[in-house]
Amino acid sequence: MTREPLIELRGVCKSFGDKVILDHIDLSIYRGEALVIIGPSGTGKSTVLRAIAGLIPIDSGEIYIKGKRRLGLIEDEEDSLRISLVFQQAALFDSLTVEENVGFFLYQHSKLPCEKIRELVEEKLEVVGLRGIGDRYPAELSGGMRKRVSFARAIMSNPENPQDNPEVLLYDEPTAGLDPIASTVIEDLVRHLQRTPGGCDTYVMVTHQQSTIRRTADRIVFLYDGKIQWQGSYAEIDTTDHPMVRQFFSASVRGPIKVID
Template identity: 65%
Template sequence: MVEPLIQFKNVSKRFGSKVILDNVDLQIYPGEAVGVIGPSGSGKSTVLRVIAGLVAPDSGEVYIHGKRRIGTVNQGEDPLGVSVVFQQSALFDSLTVDENIGFALYRHSKLPPQKIRELVDQALLMVGLPGTGDRYPSQISGGMRKRVGLARAIVANIDPTLARTNPNILMYDEPTAGLDPVASTRVEDVIRRVVGYQGICEAYLIVTHQESTIRRTTDRIVFLYQGKFQWDGPTHDAYTSDHPVLQQFFSGSVEGPIQ
């Protein structure tokens, strides 16, 4: 039986009086492309932060690659093969694209600078941005910055001597937010393509509101609302489901259970 890469067991999380996760279970398996969707403010990004170890649940158990995570990940600690691509890319404005992508390797690895530049060039090629390493974030478009953020998340897994013992799990927080349709398509294509590279990505989760991104990058959807995963199933089934929250969400109607 295949073991899940990620597992929530009776996980709860609240911020003040707001319940974000209410005693939920979740399993993510190798090879899956999972979309975490739901209304704004429902706590989708919190799911990613709990998985990444940036936020600790109030109760319940979180397992990554079969290892239980206790508390949050401290600086320098092994994050168990989880990489996050942040919504705003989180690039350093004063560093070049090359320096941004290789930042962790320049600071923490023993690789010579020339080797790191070679890995950065490979990562840029994978995300469709060859030859852009000498530019600064202010000199590239929003869509390109999103792809640079993805290159940074995968660069350490390109070299087998650096790749984590555990397969890499990628998590995307609104990767196409604020992009025009063409730029969104480019980012969506990269997300799908990267998962095919051996050792780069074993599975991914993506938080998004964009319908094109849901359709083009996910095979499975979990719908979060009022602290519960209200629906969990194949993406193509979600669009034909008679579940009230799905029907309202995809139609954009103000009438229904989502308030």
């Protein structure tokens, strides 16, 4: 029996001015998988995430959510799937405490009492290993801690309205700018959230860091020149003879991927 994708991109195109970013992209995302999109910088990886999230319009093509075609941006219609995006720079509100940041969705979109929201926030902070820091501000946290706070915010759920609970997480370069040890903490947390009740079992990640690719990917999509050039399992990255994949993982300046000075 063929599985129906949670999210499907069919022939998606996107340009900014004269620059073609996505050129007839076909991509299916299934429940329970860890999909990682890789490729050189500036090849449209983050654009794919924003198109999936419904944050930017596509020029042509179609996006389906649980088999239903999305006709506009996320604010234009009610998707049957809640998608949470974890931004590269955490994107926390500097003027709000950690508790207010993590509970922001519930404060804005639920009728839950404040005490209940604070209790739920503390549960999510515990999931990401940050129990007891709700009264701090983002400026008081390390880069890795801010990333984890943004994860807690992304998985925030509403017990009174299960349809608000996230079913897909989108990670945009979650380990960018972190040292190797902090990166390992984040990589382990990504997998932990996938396997833990109260987390989210499906995610799509954009990254170019090899350790993150190897530790978080079940399926890999290689994006370059606006097109998906290769896809396979993480185990295949060491056995494929695809020249772009070989060049990317060997960090060679020689090969089909153009070097930008």
